[in-house]
Amino acid sequence: MDPYSFSSSAAMAQQTWELENNIVTMETPQSSESDAIFYYDESAQTKFQQDKPWQNDPHYFKRVKISALALLKMVVHARSGGTIEVMGLMQGKTDGDAIIVMDAFALPVEGTETRVNAQADAYEYMVEYSQTNKQAGRLENVVGWYHSHPGYGCWLSGIDVSTQMLNQQYQEPFLAVVIDPTRTVSAGKVEIGAFRTYPEGYKPSDEPVSEYQTIPLNKIEDFGVHCKQYYSLDVTYFKSSLDCHLLDLLWNKYWVNTLSSSPLLGNGDYVAGQISDLAEKLEQAEGQLSHSRFGPLITPTQRKKEEESQLAKITRDSAKITVEQVHGLMSQVIKDILFNSVRPSHKSQPESSGPEPMVQS
């Protein structure tokens, strides 16, 4: 009857799940050696800056490590913007072929549609903020910028690509990060992407396989034109041992929020937008399909393959939307069963909460 034995069996269940799914913890948080990542070695950094190993290899940086604090700040800032793009800068350092992001801060910049550009007073802000930070003990330099794409996925638009190419000429080493707060909330996992552009005219030797994500129809052109000009980096996260400890303890108060979260409520607009976008894509695909019906000779097999994959993409997108909705509904139903089905004795209708005919209350 020891109440604390339940939390340990939960820990065991989580470990079994982690094992089954081959989850490898990137750093062992218990050892204080991993806290070494927080140490800023000024001399090593300046030496690295002078060496510039990235000039010879456009694909030099392959990984990004983001600290828990930076991630939290970026996601909260991105979400606070609502449907407006926001941007900010990231501070950190480099470590071999990895860029380490230690902190992030927001910039007072208004973004419109696909145009997010820092104006003069944003530069002033940046300089002042960096100065005060250095005084307060954060010695790292600005190592990248982040901005949000609320609702339309993590990729670089045309403007973003040109901004990043400029950055990579004058402010190396520099990284671009894109966050989608709407999809984060809808899917229940963080949607984030880290990118670096290739220099002008460089053709990547192999086609990197990137994770598929659905892009709304009105943005798909912008995406398609520029998607070959940059590559994405692997993102991993790290936290200090104290962070680990605190986050574990935080769970003791946090579980209430997990149980009471209602993902369906907040994202109604976004889901409706996704469905209508899918409908448009379907119409497009249908238009292309009907042509190929009557001209099987004229259209070579390649084109047929494209249509099929277009329809397959639409199917995958619709499946994704459905899965998210079903997850949200599951939470609602569970909450309903937990907190509403208390009085089975005086039910006026035969089913206690209607929509769950298979479940005993």
Place this chain on the structure above:
Amino acid sequence: MTSSSSGLTFKLHPLVIVNISDHHTRVRSQSQPPVANGGDATSSSSSSNSLAPRVFGCVIGVQRGRTVEIFNSFELLYDSSSHSLDRSFLEKKQELYKKVFPNFYILGWYSTGADAEDSDMQIHKALMDINESPVYVLLNTVINHAQKDLPVTIFESEMHVIDGIPQLRFVRSSYTIETVEAERISVDHVAHLKPSDGGSAATQLAAHLTGIHSAIKMLNSRIRVLHHYLNAMQKGEIPCENSLLRQVSSLLRRLPAIESEKFQDDFLMEYNDTLLISYLAMFTDCSSTMNDVVDKINIAYERHTRRGGRTTAFI
């Protein structure tokens, strides 16, 4: 330290906690360069904990009526000779933060350590001209694995008359952890290192359900504790505490949570919407598969386009 009687409710966001912890870790590791070989890393860490310098900073947020919600924080410079915080630095930083977060006001300050010290009162008083009753957030950075509670305490100041002299004293306040959905997901993400790629639908489902499952397990364990306690009270092992009984009774009376007609209607509508979406998705999937089949049949059974052996080119 007596508990606060000001009647203010405090809400703390996890971002503040991670901020303070990061500040402390940074200062600690900067003052202590990491050992090259991990030989005596453990011994150096235990000694560094006791020598770790205290860090100071400011907390900002919103106060609406009696609720104080602390959203964010930033670092401040501490002048140990005069036991005060650098005022001009504070104002500079405040301006910067005002540009990006115009709604947030300075609500108080934070520091690390095991307990509030007397010198802290000076700092507290200095902040009183910005905010007439600032809060003091204290984080205990010593990692104690036996501890089950968050080592974060929130102090308020109250005027107490001691030996005839009115003095300001720190009193503890209770607080709740408040969060927005996006914050919760990212904290979850970092805390449990969930798989970051899409995975199959099965792993996503498993992840989602595991989260809810752990939360329900916590709820269950808490209820069992209460149940155990009440049983003991009934058997007479523990003296009856009426205030606790009243609280439990009011808690029980809150269930069922909602039972109105309107709720049932809305709930069923939401349920039907989701069913409709899954129906549409199934439909799309089916039509896509059908399309594939029809294409394949067309290719395999082309009769009117045969031109002497050309059909084989398509297979």
